[in-house]
Amino acid sequence: MKELLEKYVRHLELERSISPLTVRNYASDIRGFVDFLSTDGVKSLDEIDRLTMRRYLAGLHDAGTAKASISRKLSALRSFFRYLEREKLTDKQPLSTLSAPKPERRLPSFLTKEEVSRLLQSPDASTPQGLRDRAMLELLYASGLRLSEIVNLDLGSIDLSSRQLRIWGKGAKERIGLMGVPAAKALETYLKLGRFKLQGKTETRALFLNRYGKRIAERRVQYMITKCAKQAGLDMRIFPHMMRHTYATHLLDGGADLRVVQDLLGHARLSSTQIYTHVSQSQIRRTYLAAHPRSSVGKGEG
Numbered sequence: 001m002k003e004l005l006e007k008y009v010r011h012l013e014l015e016r017s018i019s020p021l022t023v024r025n026y027a028s029d030i031r032g033f034v035d036f037l038s039t040d041g042v043k044s045l046d047e048i049d050r051l052t053m054r055r056y057l058a059g060l061h062d063a064g065t066a067k068a069s070i071s072r073k074l075s076a077l078r079s080f081f082r083y084l085e086r087e088k089l090t091d092k093q094p095l096s097t098l099s100a101p102k103p104e105r106r107l108p109s110f111l112t113k114e115e116v117s118r119l120l121q122s123p124d125a126s127t128p129q130g131l132r133d134r135a136m137l138e139l140l141y142a143s144g145l146r147l148s149e150i151v152n153l154d155l156g157s158i159d160l161s162s163r164q165l166r167i168w169g170k171g172a173k174e175r176i177g178l179m180g181v182p183a184a185k186a187l188e189t190y191l192k193l194g195r196f197k198l199q200g201k202t203e204t205r206a207l208f209l210n211r212y213g214k215r216i217a218e219r220r221v222q223y224m225i226t227k228c229a230k231q232a233g234l235d236m237r238i239f240p241h242m243m244r245h246t247y248a249t250h251l252l253d254g255g256a257d258l259r260v261v262q263d264l265l266g267h268a269r270l271s272s273t274q275i276y277t278h279v280s281q282s283q284i285r286r287t288y289l290a291a292h293p294r295s296s297v298g299k300g301e302g
Helices: 002-015 020-040 050-062 067-086 113-121 128-143 147-151 181-199 218-231 240-253 258-265 270-291
Strands: 164-168 174-178
Touching: 002 020, 002 067, 020 050, 020 067, 020 147, 050 067, 113 128, 113 218, 113 240, 128 147, 128 164, 128 174, 128 181, 128 218, 128 240, 147 218, 147 240, 174 258, 218 240, 240 258, 240 270, 258 270
Parallel strands: none
Antiparallel strands: 164 174
């Protein structure tokens, strides 16, 4: 099983347009299943059946694994078994009759406009790294990029005169993104005063560089955002995808059409975008309850 997993990971890396983070997650999920098989006494693919999978799911449930995580693990395993079937390594699909648990759909976290402003002002603009970080934060908020999308931007991906950028999203799908004046100015400053200092003698077309002149890594961006949030005095855990949530929520709050936001986010399905309408409505409700003098019993009386 471990050899089959290694072949599958190579297949994902070389033949499919999947981000390195997704490949790592799939490999980790399937590796956990392989470990379960060894403790369950299953020694070959032929021994895996529906009951095996039910025992596996029961173990995840007993361990308190979140429904969303269970769904992700089952998705990884379905992909793995489809690969094995295509390679004629098995004719069994033990998950064919099993359905994933319906996840609890939680509303995505987002920042207020004031919190965004504090975050964007936090990088030290006197250093090349600070100029880079300011440009990245501005672009994340201005364009709603995924973490993998922003680190993979090249110099040719952006057009400052039209304030547009070419984005390669999930499944190697290309879309055009937009940015406002502040993001364009931050990028222009970074390119003029920061990037060449980071690049040094390294030859690269990557837009955002680390201190060694190489393309910046996703984990470094995650660390940067956490650091900037602390410097901004934001008492919450902020992660790169929260900037994307914030981008979508603020667009809808400002009156943007749902279909337009779908295109800007690069969502294949409208249902993926619709969750942000719930966020906007909950924000409207909170504002109403806080502001209206007769929004609750006893308030505004006397």
